[in-house]
Amino acid sequence: xxxxxxxxxxxxxxxxxxxxxxxxxxxxxxxxxxxxxxxxxxxxxxxxxxxxxxxxxxxxxxxxxxxxxxxxxxxxxxxxxxxxxxxxxxxxxxxxxxxxxxxxxxxxxxxxxxxxxxxxxxxxxxxxxxxxxxxxxxxxxxxxxxxxxxxxxxxxxxxxxxxxxxxxxxxxxxxx
Numbered sequence: 101x102x103x104x105x106x107x108x109x110x111x112x113x114x115x116x117x118x119x120x121x122x123x124x125x126x127x128x129x130x131x132x133x134x135x136x137x138x139x140x141x142x143x144x145x146x147x148x149x150x151x152x153x154x155x156x157x158x159x160x161x162x163x164x165x166x167x168x169x170x171x172x173x174x175x176x177x178x179x180x181x182x183x184x185x186x187x188x189x190x191x192x193x194x195x196x197x198x199x200x201x202x203x204x205x206x207x208x209x210x211x212x213x214x215x216x217x218x219x220x221x222x223x224x225x226x227x228x229x230x231x232x233x234x235x236x237x238x239x240x241x242x243x244x245x246x247x248x249x250x251x252x253x254x255x256x257x258x259x260x261x262x263x264x265x266x267x268x269x270x271x272x273x274x275x276x
Contacts, residue, residue: 121138197223214239215237218235245269
């Protein structure tokens with residue numbers, strides 16, 4: 101850490117010197133040479149502390165490189181990050197199920213005999229795929245439920261087996 105501080109101090113001093121020389125020297129050939137000299141000094145300022153660290157390590161190879169020590173604070177941050185990730189995954193899952201339910205209901209309402217629909221999808225947590233579906237439909241006045249047609253459209257659109265779709269007829273729609 102002292103090496104980094106030494107490098108930063110040297111670079112800051114060199115940049116200050118460079119700014120002063122740019123103001124004092126006329127723009128021309130002399131300014132180009134001063135920038136070249138300052139660039140070489142900058143490289144030297146950075147490489148000198150690094151080479152001393154390298155020489156120390158080469159002369160004592162049994163000294164390990166400094167390693168970051170995990171403190172209670174960083175462990176707390178990691179735990180909070182994991183808790184936040186779990187919470188956000190749950191929120192994303194709930195939004196996904198809600199949007200999928202609305203899409204299923206919209207597709208069901210495309211059937212000419214269905215007036216309203218309410219869906220309860222079941223999702224595989226690993227793949228996010230729709231595994232089964234429960235659907236309540238309210239039919240239009242005087243219409244008959246065309247269950248096979250509705251099963252075919254839902255099965256084809258959402259890639260779920262017809263055996264995993266359960267459709268029931270409801271008399272009223274209770275909303276969400």
